[in-house]
Amino acid sequence: MRRASYLLILGLVALAVGAPARADAGHQGAETAAAWNELALDAVRVTRATDANATRLYAILNVAMYDAVNGITGERSAALVTGSGHGDPRAAAVAAAHAVLVRLDPDRTAAYDARRDADLAGIHPAHRRNAGARWGAHVGETVVAARADDGSSPPQSQPAGAGPGVFRAEWSGTQYRDVRPFAVADPGAHVPGPPPALDSLDYAAAFAEVALLGNAAIPAPDKLATYQYWSLPAGSVQPAGEWLRIALGVTTDRHLSLDRTVRLLALLGMASADTTVATVRTKYQYRHWRPTTAIREADTDGNPYTQPDPAWAARAGSAGGTPEYVSGHSSYSAAGATVLAGFFCADGIGFTHTTDSAPGGVPRSYPGFAAAAAEAGRSRVFGGQHFEFSNQVGLAVGRGVAREVLAGSLLTVDGPTHIGECPR
Incomplete structure (x- = not known):
């Protein structure tokens, strides 16, 4: 019509x-x-x-x-x-x-x-x-x-790799490393340095942690439940969508006006989309191997403090479909938490939420946005999908993108645009 x-x-x-x-x-x-x-x-x-x-x-x-x-x-x-x-x-x-x-x-x-x-x-x-x-x-x-011409199509892939430290499978969606950003000046500025060297002590420490916490052979119902709560596989709203849902819940509870609601959601949407670019670019550049491959083939990494376990399997049930470094769940969660805290000028806003993949639909309560983002990132280690260094660096990527978006986007035309560190 x-x-x-x-x-x-x-x-x-x-x-x-x-x-x-x-x-x-x-x-x-x-x-x-x-x-x-x-x-x-x-x-x-x-x-x-x-x-x-x-x-x-x-x-x-x-x-x-x-x-x-x-x-x-x-x-x-x-x-x-x-x-x-x-x-x-x-x-x-x-x-x-x-x-x-x-x-x-x-x-x-x-x-x-x-x-x-x-x-x-x-x-x-x-x-x-x-x-x-x-x-x-x-x-x-x-x-x-x-x-329409932002670079998100046609789809591109990175071929499977080989050798120590390299992600083994082909993965698609790599065109997003060059997608035109919505708000940040240069997504490449948010691409971090490399992961720890395979023969380093820092790598060995992260290896030992995920080998224990993410091991499917060791029963840990609490770790599994936390992983599942934040897993958000295909058929869910995906990690960025879950932070959108959190935002919708908070705005409903606080009875925001239309203009404030659409501003918050636009900031969140732009920060999440630009986080995608930095995250995919990082994964493509370093193509780091997942813990499953790393643990099974530890005899090839040149590190005397890592021990191979050819039978090791991730608690998540799969190795993961993209390169390991950095954790996208972590970067999206940090971007979402940072936008929400910046918008409200407060992180400590408690909320209760049920994700699309929450076991049994059981909700969880959080004292603030950063606490939820920290748990989301940590869940990837519990699932055996990521090393802790990829979680921490992923959180930093998301925070950095979100802070740039908040600092320069959708600000008042007249008068001061910030109250302290809080964008108006």
Whole structure:
């Protein structure tokens, strides 16, 4: 159905049902932003998207909603689309989200159309709703078009490697090492130095730890449960999506307005997407072997303090499908935690959460964002998927990307942009 036709129908519906109460319009707008993100999360689950593809979708969606709303309120710098719009900000957010999802996930167009129509039908007066919807649709279309040539396709792979210290399997998605960032100036600036040398004491210490904690042959129900809680395999919302879900829960609890909600989600989306670039580039550059290979072939590493165990298997049940250094779960988690702490100017905001892969759907409670990120990173050692140095460096990568995004993105146009270290 063409835009003019459905807007005319929505106007007739509005006349028939009458205008709803406006007292909670800001809260309704925040709920609308959350609802469209839930649709994106469902799309990632259904399509079994990779972590890189998922973060790109989340970023595009939330940048579009932010620029649509901000183009009307005009209080902050744009993420991607400059210019001024008119009309109802909530209608703009709805139309922008719809424009993104029907283009990036066309198989569910009917569901997105239905959600758009239902959301717009509840917004009055009609002339402000229609103007906002036109602007939002324009912004959404513009953001998708602007990212069409960002380097995320066609898919590329790195061939399987050989020899001590080298990841053995071919892995796909390596084109993301060169994807155009959303907010950071140079993702390469966040690529860390190399992992410890195979013959070093630091490597031997990390080797010994994961060989014990991540060993499937040693029963450790608590370690297994923590690994599973944060494992987030294909068919889940992926690690960045889980931090998006955490953000949605916190914003709902704190009753944020629409403009604050879309700003937080855009910051989170951009930081996660740019973390992807730095993470994939690091993995591609160093192509470090996973603990399973390292432990089974320790007699080849030249280190007198590592002992081979040809039968060793990871608690996770698999070796891992990408190079080991750095841990992507760690980098995404640190990026998410850093954005949330920076946005609220406080890390110690407690929350209870259930991930997509939580055993038995049992929730966990955390005293703050950094504590959850630390557990997420540590879970990769418990699963036998990563060495601790890859967890720690991954956390540093995510923090660094997020801090750059916070320091320079979506800030106020007039007046001071920071309260201390907290971006406004």
